[in-house]
Amino acid sequence: MEELYVAKSSELGEGERKLIKHGGLEIGVLRANGRLRAILNVCPHQGGPVCEGMMIHRVEEIIGAGHEYRGMRYTDDLHLVCPWHGWEFLIETGRCAGDGAKSLRVFPVQERDGAIYVVV
Template sequence: MKNMPLEQKEQKRFVVCKTDALPSGERLLIELGGKKIGVFNVAGKYHALLNYCPHQGAPLCLGPITGTTLPTDKYEFIYGHEGAILRCAWHGWEFDIRTGDYLVKPNIRVRTYKVEIEQNEVVIYI
Protein backbone atom coordinates (compact mmCIF):
# COMPACT_ATOMS: atom_id res chain seq x y z
CA MET A 1 0.00 0.00 0.00
CA LYS A 2 1.34 3.38 -1.01
CA ASN A 3 1.85 6.15 1.56
CA MET A 4 -0.80 8.72 0.85
CA PRO A 5 0.01 12.36 1.54
CA LEU A 6 -1.97 13.86 4.38
CA GLU A 7 -4.67 16.17 3.23
CA GLN A 8 -3.78 19.73 4.13
CA LYS A 9 -6.53 21.45 5.99
CA GLU A 10 -7.27 24.94 4.74
CA GLN A 11 -6.47 27.49 7.40
CA LYS A 12 -8.71 30.44 8.13
CA ARG A 13 -7.16 33.90 8.12
CA PHE A 14 -7.98 36.37 10.91
CA VAL A 15 -6.74 39.96 11.16
CA VAL A 16 -6.15 40.55 14.86
CA CYS A 17 -4.90 44.13 15.13
CA LYS A 18 -2.45 46.68 13.77
CA THR A 19 1.16 45.98 14.77
CA ASP A 20 1.41 49.23 16.73
CA ALA A 21 -1.58 48.16 18.87
CA LEU A 22 0.50 45.32 20.36
CA PRO A 23 3.83 46.72 21.61
CA SER A 24 6.82 44.55 22.53
CA GLY A 25 6.29 42.68 25.79
CA GLU A 26 2.50 42.88 25.58
CA ARG A 27 -0.23 40.33 24.90
CA LEU A 28 -3.74 40.34 23.54
CA LEU A 29 -6.36 37.72 24.42
CA ILE A 30 -8.86 36.97 21.68
CA GLU A 31 -11.35 34.35 20.55
CA LEU A 32 -11.13 33.14 16.95
CA GLY A 33 -13.09 30.32 15.42
CA GLY A 34 -14.28 29.22 18.87
CA LYS A 35 -10.70 29.05 20.22
CA LYS A 36 -9.31 31.27 22.98
CA ILE A 37 -5.88 32.45 21.88
CA GLY A 38 -3.16 34.64 23.33
CA VAL A 39 -1.21 36.80 20.88
CA PHE A 40 2.22 37.96 22.12
CA ASN A 41 4.84 40.40 20.91
CA VAL A 42 8.24 39.06 21.95
CA ALA A 43 10.93 41.58 20.98
CA GLY A 44 9.10 42.62 17.81
CA LYS A 45 8.08 39.11 16.72
CA TYR A 46 4.48 38.00 17.06
CA HIS A 47 3.36 34.60 18.35
CA ALA A 48 0.00 32.98 19.09
CA LEU A 49 -0.75 30.25 21.63
CA LEU A 50 -3.88 28.40 22.61
CA ASN A 51 -5.06 29.73 25.97
CA TYR A 52 -5.02 26.26 27.53
CA CYS A 53 -2.33 24.72 29.72
CA PRO A 54 -1.79 21.04 28.82
CA HIS A 55 -1.18 20.23 32.50
CA GLN A 56 -4.66 20.84 33.93
CA GLY A 57 -6.47 23.15 31.52
CA ALA A 58 -5.70 26.50 33.14
CA PRO A 59 -6.08 29.71 31.10
CA LEU A 60 -2.36 29.71 30.30
CA CYS A 61 -2.18 33.04 28.48
CA LEU A 62 -3.24 34.91 31.63
CA GLY A 63 -0.04 33.90 33.43
CA PRO A 64 3.01 36.12 33.93
CA ILE A 65 5.45 36.74 31.07
CA THR A 66 8.97 36.24 32.40
CA GLY A 67 12.39 34.87 31.64
CA THR A 68 13.97 31.84 33.26
CA THR A 69 17.25 30.41 34.42
CA LEU A 70 19.35 28.89 31.65
CA PRO A 71 21.12 25.52 31.70
CA THR A 72 24.76 25.72 32.73
CA ASP A 73 27.59 23.33 33.60
CA LYS A 74 28.65 25.49 36.52
CA TYR A 75 27.03 26.02 39.88
CA GLU A 76 25.56 29.38 39.00
CA PHE A 77 22.30 30.95 37.94
CA ILE A 78 22.14 32.69 34.58
CA TYR A 79 18.88 34.42 33.78
CA GLY A 80 17.75 34.61 30.16
CA HIS A 81 14.87 34.57 27.66
CA GLU A 82 13.42 37.70 29.29
CA GLY A 83 9.90 38.30 27.99
CA ALA A 84 9.79 34.98 26.10
CA ILE A 85 8.52 32.64 28.83
CA LEU A 86 4.88 32.24 29.82
CA ARG A 87 4.30 30.80 33.28
CA CYS A 88 0.99 29.12 34.04
CA ALA A 89 -0.64 30.93 36.96
CA TRP A 90 -2.09 27.73 38.41
CA HIS A 91 0.98 25.49 38.86
CA GLY A 92 3.97 27.38 37.46
CA TRP A 93 4.60 25.33 34.31
CA GLU A 94 6.79 27.41 31.99
CA PHE A 95 6.39 27.53 28.20
CA ASP A 96 8.48 29.24 25.55
CA ILE A 97 6.10 31.66 23.84
CA ARG A 98 8.11 31.42 20.62
CA THR A 99 7.76 27.64 20.22
CA GLY A 100 5.05 26.47 22.63
CA ASP A 101 7.53 24.06 24.25
CA TYR A 102 7.26 23.21 27.95
CA LEU A 103 10.72 24.02 29.34
CA VAL A 104 11.06 20.85 31.41
CA LYS A 105 9.98 18.39 28.70
CA PRO A 106 9.93 19.74 25.13
CA ASN A 107 7.72 16.83 24.04
CA ILE A 108 4.91 18.56 25.96
CA ARG A 109 3.70 21.63 24.11
CA VAL A 110 0.96 24.18 24.02
CA ARG A 111 -0.72 24.60 20.63
CA THR A 112 0.76 27.41 18.52
CA TYR A 113 -0.69 29.18 15.49
CA LYS A 114 0.93 30.70 12.45
CA VAL A 115 1.26 34.48 12.67
CA GLU A 116 2.14 36.76 9.76
CA ILE A 117 2.52 40.51 9.46
CA GLU A 118 0.66 41.77 6.41
CA GLN A 119 0.49 45.49 5.67
CA ASN A 120 1.20 46.38 9.32
CA GLU A 121 -1.50 44.03 10.57
CA VAL A 122 -1.08 40.99 12.80
CA VAL A 123 -2.74 38.07 11.00
CA ILE A 124 -3.32 34.63 12.53
CA TYR A 125 -4.05 31.44 10.62
CA ILE A 126 -5.98 28.70 12.41
Protein backbone atom coordinates (compact mmCIF):
# COMPACT_ATOMS: atom_id res chain seq x y z
CA MET A 1 0.00 0.00 0.00
CA GLU A 2 1.08 3.51 -0.78
CA GLU A 3 0.00 6.81 0.71
CA LEU A 4 -0.51 9.72 -1.70
CA TYR A 5 -0.47 13.36 -0.68
CA VAL A 6 -3.59 15.16 -1.97
CA ALA A 7 -3.58 18.71 -0.58
CA LYS A 8 -3.54 20.80 2.55
CA SER A 9 -6.79 20.33 4.49
CA SER A 10 -7.56 24.03 4.12
CA GLU A 11 -7.47 23.70 0.30
CA LEU A 12 -10.46 21.35 0.14
CA GLY A 13 -13.58 22.96 1.58
CA GLU A 14 -17.10 21.56 1.91
CA GLY A 15 -18.48 20.54 -1.49
CA GLU A 16 -15.10 20.86 -3.19
CA ARG A 17 -13.05 18.20 -4.93
CA LYS A 18 -9.61 17.58 -6.33
CA LEU A 19 -8.48 15.05 -8.93
CA ILE A 20 -5.12 13.34 -8.49
CA LYS A 21 -3.29 10.91 -10.76
CA HIS A 22 -1.34 7.86 -9.70
CA GLY A 23 0.00 5.53 -12.35
CA GLY A 24 -2.92 4.88 -14.69
CA LEU A 25 -5.51 5.84 -12.07
CA GLU A 26 -7.34 9.12 -11.62
CA ILE A 27 -8.87 9.53 -8.16
CA GLY A 28 -11.33 12.20 -7.08
CA VAL A 29 -11.04 13.37 -3.49
CA LEU A 30 -14.04 15.30 -2.23
CA ARG A 31 -15.41 16.71 1.00
CA ALA A 32 -19.15 16.14 1.47
CA ASN A 33 -21.20 16.42 4.66
CA GLY A 34 -17.97 17.20 6.50
CA ARG A 35 -16.29 13.92 5.50
CA LEU A 36 -13.63 13.12 2.95
CA ARG A 37 -14.12 10.54 0.21
CA ALA A 38 -11.67 9.19 -2.36
CA ILE A 39 -13.27 7.65 -5.46
CA LEU A 40 -11.86 6.21 -8.67
CA ASN A 41 -12.92 8.64 -11.40
CA VAL A 42 -14.56 5.90 -13.49
CA CYS A 43 -18.31 5.28 -13.65
CA PRO A 44 -19.10 1.53 -13.75
CA HIS A 45 -21.78 2.19 -16.39
CA GLN A 46 -19.61 3.27 -19.34
CA GLY A 47 -16.41 4.65 -17.84
CA GLY A 48 -17.46 8.30 -17.52
CA PRO A 49 -15.61 10.78 -15.27
CA VAL A 50 -17.98 10.34 -12.33
CA CYS A 51 -16.00 12.54 -9.92
CA GLU A 52 -16.53 15.52 -12.21
CA GLY A 53 -20.32 15.25 -11.85
CA MET A 54 -22.71 17.19 -9.65
CA MET A 55 -23.21 16.47 -5.97
CA ILE A 56 -26.93 16.64 -5.17
CA HIS A 57 -29.18 15.66 -2.30
CA ARG A 58 -31.29 12.57 -2.85
CA VAL A 59 -34.91 13.30 -3.75
CA GLU A 60 -37.50 11.22 -1.91
CA GLU A 61 -41.21 10.96 -2.70
CA ILE A 62 -43.60 11.45 0.20
CA ILE A 63 -46.39 8.86 0.20
CA GLY A 64 -49.32 9.24 2.59
CA ALA A 65 -50.90 6.52 4.76
CA GLY A 66 -53.47 5.85 2.03
CA HIS A 67 -50.69 5.45 -0.57
CA GLU A 68 -51.43 8.87 -2.06
CA TYR A 69 -48.65 11.07 -3.41
CA ARG A 70 -47.83 13.97 -1.05
CA GLY A 71 -44.91 15.60 -2.88
CA MET A 72 -41.15 15.36 -2.68
CA ARG A 73 -38.38 16.35 -0.29
CA TYR A 74 -34.61 16.37 -0.24
CA THR A 75 -32.81 14.05 2.18
CA ASP A 76 -29.44 14.54 3.87
CA ASP A 77 -27.96 11.80 1.63
CA LEU A 78 -25.70 13.20 -1.07
CA HIS A 79 -25.44 11.64 -4.52
CA LEU A 80 -22.63 11.98 -7.03
CA VAL A 81 -24.07 12.13 -10.57
CA CYS A 82 -22.00 10.92 -13.52
CA PRO A 83 -21.97 13.71 -16.14
CA TRP A 84 -22.17 11.30 -19.09
CA HIS A 85 -25.46 9.47 -18.47
CA GLY A 86 -26.77 10.66 -15.10
CA TRP A 87 -26.08 7.53 -13.06
CA GLU A 88 -26.30 8.43 -9.36
CA PHE A 89 -24.16 7.06 -6.56
CA LEU A 90 -24.57 7.55 -2.81
CA ILE A 91 -21.40 9.37 -1.77
CA GLU A 92 -21.44 7.75 1.69
CA THR A 93 -21.13 4.19 0.32
CA GLY A 94 -20.39 4.46 -3.41
CA ARG A 95 -23.42 2.28 -4.25
CA CYS A 96 -25.48 3.06 -7.32
CA ALA A 97 -28.91 4.48 -6.51
CA GLY A 98 -30.59 2.71 -9.44
CA ASP A 99 -28.72 -0.62 -9.37
CA GLY A 100 -27.47 -1.74 -5.96
CA ALA A 101 -25.22 -4.33 -7.63
CA LYS A 102 -23.06 -1.53 -9.08
CA SER A 103 -20.79 0.68 -7.05
CA LEU A 104 -17.87 3.04 -7.29
CA ARG A 105 -14.37 1.99 -6.31
CA VAL A 106 -13.42 3.84 -3.15
CA PHE A 107 -10.08 4.29 -1.40
CA PRO A 108 -9.21 4.97 2.23
CA VAL A 109 -8.60 8.66 2.84
CA GLN A 110 -7.00 10.23 5.89
CA GLU A 111 -6.66 13.74 7.22
CA ARG A 112 -3.86 14.44 9.66
CA ASP A 113 -1.47 17.23 10.56
CA GLY A 114 -3.33 19.62 8.27
CA ALA A 115 -3.02 17.46 5.15
CA ILE A 116 -5.10 14.95 3.16
CA TYR A 117 -3.78 11.55 2.04
CA VAL A 118 -5.23 8.70 -0.04
CA VAL A 119 -4.12 5.10 0.42
CA VAL A 120 -3.81 3.05 -2.79
